[in-house]
Amino acid sequence: MATSSANVDLDGNPIRPLTICMIGAGGFIGSHLCEKLMVETQHTVLAVDVYNDKIKHLLEPDSLPWANRIQFHRLNIKNDSRLEGLIKCSDLTVNLAAICTPADYNTRPLDTIYSNFIDALPVVKYCSENNKRLIHFSTCEVYGKTIGSFLPQDSPLRQDPAYYILKEDTSPCIFGSIEKQRWSYACAKQLIERLIYAEGAENGLEFTIVRPFNWIGPRMDFIPGIDGPSEGVPRVLACFSNNLLRREPLKLVDGGESQRTFVYIKDAIEAVHLMIENPARANGHIFNVGNPNNEVTVRQLAEMMTKVYAKVSGEDSIENPTIDVSSKEFYGEGYDDSDKRIPDMAIINKQLGWDPKTSLWDLLESTLTYQHRTYAEAIRQSIAKPVAS
Numbered sequence: 001m002a003t004s005s006a007n008v009d010l011d012g013n014p015i016r017p018l019t020i021c022m023i024g025a026g027g028f029i030g031s032h033l034c035e036k037l038m039v040e041t042q043h044t045v046l047a048v049d050v051y052n053d054k055i056k057h058l059l060e061p062d063s064l065p066w067a068n069r070i071q072f073h074r075l076n077i078k079n080d081s082r083l084e085g086l087i088k089c090s091d092l093t094v095n096l097a098a099i100c101t102p103a104d105y106n107t108r109p110l111d112t113i114y115s116n117f118i119d120a121l122p123v124v125k126y127c128s129e130n131n132k133r134l135i136h137f138s139t140c141e142v143y144g145k146t147i148g149s150f151l152p153q154d155s156p157l158r159q160d161p162a163y164y165i166l167k168e169d170t171s172p173c174i175f176g177s178i179e180k181q182r183w184s185y186a187c188a189k190q191l192i193e194r195l196i197y198a199e200g201a202e203n204g205l206e207f208t209i210v211r212p213f214n215w216i217g218p219r220m221d222f223i224p225g226i227d228g229p230s231e232g233v234p235r236v237l238a239c240f241s242n243n244l245l246r247r248e249p250l251k252l253v254d255g256g257e258s259q260r261t262f263v264y265i266k267d268a269i270e271a272v273h274l275m276i277e278n279p280a281r282a283n284g285h286i287f288n289v290g291n292p293n294n295e296v297t298v299r300q301l302a303e304m305m306t307k308v309y310a311k312v313s314g315e316d317s318i319e320n321p322t323i324d325v326s327s328k329e330f331y332g333e334g335y336d337d338s339d340k341r342i343p344d345m346a347i348i349n350k351q352l353g354w355d356p357k358t359s360l361w362d363l364l365e366s367t368l369t370y371q372h373r374t375y376a377e378a379i380r381q382s383i384a385k386p387v388a389s
């Protein structure tokens, strides 16, 4: 894998220290990106978010070696006039802010569309008007379902990669009907991608669009009842971690037949680092960032997480480790799913020389070690606490 050296880019040119306005810096991806930029580079980060719990370790104490290179700005980009000033005084804006948990897409579709499209509009506008570079986080969900999923079950073409591999420049974006509100997120992300692309074409905006394919690792989402709402439904890694920590069966939605490719957050952050430091190679591109070698069904993921958790916790797994639930029961009306998500890696490989390296077993082992160390005791105490009468 290509890595960017401390001082020169992939073409041997010196890298000058940048000021980066990172919106959504307090989230899962933002926290890892901030960590990378503080520990391994000389760039400065203006970290924008409504929360900062996941980056507290980078903000305090003042004696940290990077203390003068990171500032936290608590603001909601929906309604804060300070945003334009922060973008103006930065060289680059990285926009991560979004509602991005599937349980919200069909239950809070308006918030989802506003967050992923309307709230991103001023960010794009300020970057374009002030000639500032933008790295915008989209999603692999813009591909929706594969072409192959519409073929008859017994069609041999279903095995042909042409019918399922997802390519940035040729694959169509296939969503379900409007009443399947699951697609509100993907559709909003697609429209903001098109707007950014058009700003590039008509007004010369320097942009890069990132399509993450299921990045997972420590600090992803929350554990319900511990550092998030008891009734909240996070993404699958945190749902399954929560079940394992509580010794409950893992819930397989509609049989757990959907397929995903999971990439380790630390591998994926390497790719973003390369985009930041190689604008000539990254500008104007849309990049899939995922690990095509780590494909599993959700059922296989549950089985592997159960085995890995038994290893890292030293506890035997429960007798019936999984249970089937319908999507209506789990997510409510209007849920739908992507059947299969394998990223084509040709463009990112050609432009940035990036390839993922961590196997699914290894990334689950380090992530579940973190989950166990961070949450097991808190869960034990919450279970032991008598319920208030």
Ligand SMILES: NC(=O)c1ccc[n+]([C@@H]2O[C@H](COP(=O)([O-])OP(=O)(O)OC[C@H]3O[C@@H](n4cnc5c(N)ncnc54)[C@H](O)[C@@H]3O)[C@@H](O)[C@H]2O)c1
Binding pocket: 023, 024, 025, 026, 027, 028, 029, 030, 048, 049, 050, 051, 075, 076, 077, 078, 095, 096, 097, 098, 099, 100, 115, 119, 137, 138, 139, 140, 211, 212, 213, 214, 215, 216, 221
């Ligand atoms: N994690 C993945 O695998 C994945 C996959 C596909 C796409 N993405 C995209 O990457 C981005 C980051 O994802 P993540 O996993 O880190 O999610 P996250 O929810 O952990 O982080 C998003 C952050 O944005 C902040 N935010 C949201 N709205 C805001 C607002 N109005 N003002 C200020 N801050 C706001 C949130 O507080 C949160 O800290 C999102 O755009 C998401 O759609 C992530």
Ligand SMILES: O=C(O)[C@H]1O[C@H](OP(=O)(O)OP(=O)(O)OC[C@H]2O[C@@H](n3ccc(=O)[nH]c3=O)[C@H](O)[C@@H]2O)[C@H](O)[C@@H](O)[C@@H]1O
Binding pocket: 100, 101, 102, 138, 139, 140, 141, 212, 213, 214, 215, 234, 235, 236, 237, 239, 240, 250, 251, 252, 253, 254, 256, 258, 260, 298, 337, 338
């Ligand atoms: O991470 C990504 O690349 C993108 O995909 C995710 O969507 P999805 O993969 O469907 O979200 P998960 O919550 O991680 O679910 C993965 C699969 O597990 C299933 N699932 C989830 C939770 C659970 O307890 N059980 C279960 O079977 C879901 O139905 C789905 O098929 C989210 O939309 C975004 O964070 C992001 O854009």
